[in-house]
Structures are given as structure tokens and as C-alpha cells.
Amino acid sequence: MLRRLYEQEAEAAAGQNAGTPQRVRAAGRSVLKVPHRSEVPDASALPADYQRMLEIVKAAGGSVMVKEVGVELGIDASVPGRLEPLRGKLSKLAGRGWLHKLPNGTFTARL
Numbered sequence: 187m188l189r190r191l192y193e194q195e196a197e198a199a200a201g202q203n204a205g206t207p208q209r210v211r212a213a214g215r216s217v218l219k220v221p222h223r224s225e226v227p228d229a230s231a232l233p234a235d236y237q238r239m240l241e242i243v244k245a246a247g248g249s250v251m252v253k254e255v256g257v258e259l260g261i262d263a264s265v266p267g268r269l270e271p272l273r274g275k276l277s278k279l280a281g282r283g284w285l286h287k288l289p290n291g292t293f294t295a296r297l
């Protein structure tokens with residue numbers, strides 16, 4: 187499966203702009219690829235929803251909780267479990283170098 191992902195990335199890199207989000211097949215379905223910060227010049231290569239999350243965290247000017255990002259996105263934070271997919275996306279952005287995740291679970295923008 188990893189070999190196929192690498193092949194898809196190579197094909198996409200040959201035929202796509204670096205500024206557009208790439209789609210790859212994983213477990214039989216198409217998903218958007220979130221690139222590492224070091225791979226692309228700016229956030230325009232991120233999928234639109236990830237760009238919006240990044241903008242919200244940057245606009246906060248400090249550490250921000252997942253719940254605060256969810257409220258800005260219009261997610262009903264009072265329902266248990268609604269924020270978990272958002273937490274996963276923010277963690278993915280942190281893991282790829284776009285955000286910094288603090289030990290208390292909040293996120294800040296990387297400069």
C-alpha cells in the first residue's frame with residue numbers, strides 16, 4: 187500500500203501544480219494529502235478546510251483550544267465527540283510542521 191501511495195505522489199507531482207491540494211487513494215477511498223511544511227512554499231498547498239483552521243489559530247495570537255477553533259468553524263462544541271475529528275486535523279497540522287501542539291493540548295502557530 188505504501189508503494190502505491192509513493193507512486194501516486196510521483197504521478198501527482200509530475201502532473202499537478204505545487205499550489206493545489208493532492209488527492210491519493212488510501213484504503214480504497216480518495217483522500218486529500220496534507221503536505222509537510224518543508225515540502226511546499228506556503229499554505230496554499232493545503233486543502234481549504236486545513237487552510238481555514240491554520241488562519242484561525244494564527245488569528246488567535248497565542249495558544250488556542252480545539253473548542254475555540256470549532257466554534258469559529260461553526261461546529262456545535264456542546265455535543266460530545268463533535269470536536270474529535272477537528273482535534274485529529276489540528277494534530278495532523280502539528281505533526282506536519284504547520285502548527286505547534288503544546289503539552290496542555292492547545293495549539294499555536296509556527297512562525
